[in-house]
Amino acid sequence: MTLRVDYYPTRTYQGYKLRPGHPLPFGANIIAGGVNFSVFSRHATSCTLVLFEKGASEPLVEIPFPEEFRIGNTYSMIVFDLDVETVEYGYRMDGPFDPHAGHRFKPEQVLLDPYAKVIGGRDIWGTPPNWDEPYAHRGRLAFDDFDWEGDKPLEIPPEDLVVYEAHARGLTRHASAGVKHPGTFVALREKIPYLKALGVNALELLPIYEFDEFEHSRLNPDTGDMLMNYWGYSTVGFFAPKAGYAATGKLGMQVDELKALIKDLHKNGIEVILDVVFNHTAEGNEQGPTISFKGLDNQVYYMLTPEGYYYNFSGTGNTLNCNNPVVRNMVLDCLRYWAAEYHIDGFRFDLAAILGRDPWGAPLANPPLLETLAHDPILAKCKLIAEAWDAGGLYQVGSFPDYGRWSEWNGKYRDTARKFLKGDEGQTREMAQALMGSPNLYGSRGATASINFITCHDGFTLNDLVSYNEKHNWANGEENRDGGDDNHSWNCGVEGATDDPGVNFLRRKQMKNAAVMLMMSQGVPMILMGDEVARTQYGNNNTYCHDSELTWFDWNLLESNSDMLRFFKRLIAFRHAHQALRNRWHLQGHDQLATGYPDISWHGRQAWQPDFSQESRTLAFMLDGQHARGGQQPDDMIYVAFNSDWNAHGFELPQLPEGKQWYAFVNTALAFPDDITEVGQETRLEEQHYILVGERSAVILVGR
Amino acid sequence: MAFESELRTEDTTAFIIAKGELDANAAPEFRTQIETAAESALSKLVLDLRELSYMASAGLRTLVFARQKMGSDVDIYVVGAQDAVRETIEMTGFHHSVDMVDDYSGIA
Numbered sequence: 001m002t003l004r005v006d007y008y009p010t011r012t013y014q015g016y017k018l019r020p021g022h023p024l025p026f027g028a029n030i031i032a033g034g035v036n037f038s039v040f041s042r043h044a045t046s047c048t049l050v051l052f053e054k055g056a057s058e059p060l061v062e063i064p065f066p067e068e069f070r071i072g073n074t075y076s077m078i079v080f081d082l083d084v085e086t087v088e089y090g091y092r093m094d095g096p097f098d099p100h101a102g103h104r105f106k107p108e109q110v111l112l113d114p115y116a117k118v119i120g121g122r123d124i125w126g127t128p129p130n131w132d133e134p135y136a137h138r139g140r141l142a143f144d145d146f147d148w149e150g151d152k153p154l155e156i157p158p159e160d161l162v163v164y165e166a167h168a169r170g171l172t173r174h175a176s177a178g179v180k181h182p183g184t185f186v187a188l189r190e191k192i193p194y195l196k197a198l199g200v201n202a203l204e205l206l207p208i209y210e211f212d213e214f215e216h217s218r219l220n221p222d223t224g225d226m227l228m229n230y231w232g233y234s235t236v237g238f239f240a241p242k243a244g245y246a247a248t249g250k251l252g253m254q255v256d257e258l259k260a261l262i263k264d265l266h267k268n269g270i271e272v273i274l275d276v277v278f279n280h281t282a283e284g285n286e287q288g289p290t291i292s293f294k295g296l297d298n299q300v301y302y303m304l305t306p307e308g309y310y311y312n313f314s315g316t317g318n319t320l321n322c323n324n325p326v327v328r329n330m331v332l333d334c335l336r337y338w339a340a341e342y343h344i345d346g347f348r349f350d351l352a353a354i355l356g357r358d359p360w361g362a363p364l365a366n367p368p369l370l371e372t373l374a375h376d377p378i379l380a381k382c383k384l385i386a387e388a389w390d391a392g393g394l395y396q397v398g399s400f401p402d403y404g405r406w407s408e409w410n411g412k413y414r415d416t417a418r419k420f421l422k423g424d425e426g427q428t429r430e431m432a433q434a435l436m437g438s439p440n441l442y443g444s445r446g447a448t449a450s451i452n453f454i455t456c457h458d459g460f461t462l463n464d465l466v467s468y469n470e471k472h473n474w475a476n477g478e479e480n481r482d483g484g485d486d487n488h489s490w491n492c493g494v495e496g497a498t499d500d501p502g503v504n505f506l507r508r509k510q511m512k513n514a515a516v517m518l519m520m521s522q523g524v525p526m527i528l529m530g531d532e533v534a535r536t537q538y539g540n541n542n543t544y545c546h547d548s549e550l551t552w553f554d555w556n557l558l559e560s561n562s563d564m565l566r567f568f569k570r571l572i573a574f575r576h577a578h579q580a581l582r583n584r585w586h587l588q589g590h591d592q593l594a595t596g597y598p599d600i601s602w603h604g605r606q607a608w609q610p611d612f613s614q615e616s617r618t619l620a621f622m623l624d625g626q627h628a629r630g631g632q633q634p635d636d637m638i639y640v641a642f643n644s645d646w647n648a649h650g651f652e653l654p655q656l657p658e659g660k661q662w663y664a665f666v667n668t669a670l671a672f673p674d675d676i677t678e679v680g681q682e683t684r685l686e687e688q689h690y691i692l693v694g695e696r697s698a699v700i701l702v703g704r
Numbered sequence: 705m706a707f708e709s710e711l712r713t714e715d716t717t718a719f720i721i722a723k724g725e726l727d728a729n730a731a732p733e734f735r736t737q738i739e740t741a742a743e744s745a746l747s748k749l750v751l752d753l754r755e756l757s758y759m760a761s762a763g764l765r766t767l768v769f770a771r772q773k774m775g776s777d778v779d780i781y782v783v784g785a786q787d788a789v790r791e792t793i794e795m796t797g798f799h800h801s802v803d804m805v806d807d808y809s810g811i812a
Contacts, residue, residue: 085728085760246795247795259797260800264797
């Protein structure tokens with residue numbers, strides 16, 4: 001290969017051939033004949049590139065950046081003839097150690113490149129690290145030669161999504177998963193047929209960026225169990241997939257294994273959404289380790305108090321300074337990289353309200369980072385989903401700065417659905433809003449701004465929501481103080497597992513009622529991994545620290561709770577079959593198309609007369625299929641009735657257009673197998689004007 | 705066992721027989737042979753890995769390299785990869801770049 005003339009070395013250092021590098025892109029990138037290294041620091045006084053042979057404790061060489069290799073606040077260097085397969089790299093930064101001024105330079109520490117695309121050193125999940133290793137998380141080089149076979153992000157319209165929130169390891173770690181490499185990306189690939197059969201078309205993965213499962217690891221004093229950072233909401237490197245989630249991590253091939261998973265998911269019509277954690281890092285506060293940012297330029301990367309302490313809006317020790325322009329660019333570079341190189345379809349931003357705070361913590365009216373992401377050309381088709389609150393008290397559900405692009409985890413939907421489900425009074429009006437995709441919150445943004453969920457990783461599973469009044473977090477070793485207390489859960493009469501058949505029947509019915517709410521709501525439904533088979537975590541609502549059977553998906557549940565699985569599958573299939581349920585824009589309650597029916601109409605025990613009184617626990621609605629998608633894709637009539645009361649109630653049915661009749665799809669009051677039919681095989685109602693909705697039950701009818 | 709490889713060409717089919725351990729040090733040799741093979745007009749490239757006991761990531765990358773070097777008109781066969789090698793190829797998705805066959809009878 002002929003090298004370009006300008007790539008000839010201009011210097012040598014201890015036998016290594018060098019020349020000034022390209023300041024952009026940041027990171028370490030393979031170029032013809034060598035590797036281009038570039039790193040930012042504003043306050044460092046000097047920078048040294050440290051190269052290692054893979055896994056070695058002692059460096060191969062330490063190359064100080066000559067002064068002419070610094071442009072502005074960037075240090076860049078091309079090193080020729082490196083073995084790109086085996087080299088590892090890091091930096092030393094010299095500069096002031098003056099915490100009061102925000103500076104924590106520590107030149108004795110080799111630092112991880114924030115742009116490292118592969119991070120070695122922790123290649124196998126759960127292998128206890130060598131705590132004496134001075135350079136634990138080690139930058140490596142990535143290759144961009146993956147054969148995508150024409151794949152690209154799927155760009156499924158948001159209104160058509162059914163999201164499945166899952167833990168990349170937990171889904172396949174249980175022995176019952178029957179996979180060769182449990183808890184890995186390759187094992188997840190084996191489970192694609194399950195996801196496809198379930199009917200979900202977006203897989204939202206809990207964090208898969210490199211993190212340290214041993215951060216704050218400890219033994220539970222009561223049980224002796226190892227408690228670790230299982231969820232992974234604490235990033236070590238934003239550009240690198242977690243090596244320990246790849247069966248090939250020990251070969252350093254996690255990039256390829258993850259890409260192979262994404263490609264196969266796409267082939268099966270399933271998008272990939274990553275849960276990304278840009279609000280803080282794994283470096284903690286003053287007491288935490290120096291891994292990367294702290295030693296590169298603490299004052300730039302973190303929000304600091306005037307005294308130089310870490311602001312803690314994340315509840316985890318530090319807060320990334322996301323609206324500093326340098327940090328903002330890093331976030332943008334990172335997301336662009338994942339969208340372009342990994343074909344990621346969307347991102348869910350953990351504690352996203354933090355991303356709208358200024359460097360001193362005050363909420364911004366027009367946060368530059370959120371605006372930048374919304375308008376970015378590379379991210380233009382990616383779903384951007386905010387967890388619209390933070391641990392510093394900023395709660396922005398319904399008011400998150402959206403720029404016409406952002407959707408939100410609708411926390412108010414969750415709370416309303418839970419309260420209505422357990423029979424709280426005064427919920428019907430709010431519940432009606434929730435079923436419509438919360439126009440009260442997202443009036444100008446459309447129904448798809450609302451990611452509807454009743455459960456997620458953070459909190460009770462669906463089964464626990466109907467089995468526990470209180471959290472039971474003793475296994476977390478924090479004396480049951482951790483985890484939320486406002487669960488709006490109801491145990492159906494007995495706290496925890498029981499063999500009382502009446503209680504168990506009610507719980508099943510409540511789970512099905514919740515599923516009906518979720519799948520009959522306008523907006524984007526999200527299901528928590530395992531809820532479709534009634535997975536329990538025994539009342540623990542904060543299982544972040546358990547890598548055990550408590551958190552793993554037990555595949556035996558597919559058999560033992562096959563009735564639940566069937567119910568979910570059919571319900572999801574029904575949603576996919578009925579576009580009336582999947583409108584991008586909010587329904588108006590008016591008959592814009594002069595069909596004789598409003599697009600959505602509200603009913604109660606009397607047709608056309610919803611009861612929104614304080615005592616009401618009954619609510620029904622009808623969708624006129626002729627209005628589906630603005631009348632572009634006509635559908636059947638759909639009628640859904642909820643009765644959260646402890647007494648059965650008769651509901652008068654609205655009159656259908658001439659020639660149409662009501663058919664029953666779901667009646668959760670009925671035991672398996674009569675609770676649900678196959679889609680398209682609904683049973684014609686004998687009585688067309690009235691239906692009895694049992695106590696704490698839901699009904700779905702189709703008019704055709 | 706040290707890496708050994710041998711290239712021979714019959715008509716429009718090139719055979720590369722690789723033995724031993726294909727680690728990062730050996731990968732350039734394997735890569736060079738693929739480049740050499742690509743110099744003649746080929747319809748098939750057969751990579752005989754029956755006696756290859758280990759393949760590092762650098763070795764796997766040469767499969768992608770072969771696909772990119774040869775273009776889509778050349779069929780690339782990987783013959784008789786041992787379990788560990790085959791599994792790594794499959795886990796990283798590299799099997800989509802090539803045809804994995806058990807023995808020579810699997811070559812079309």
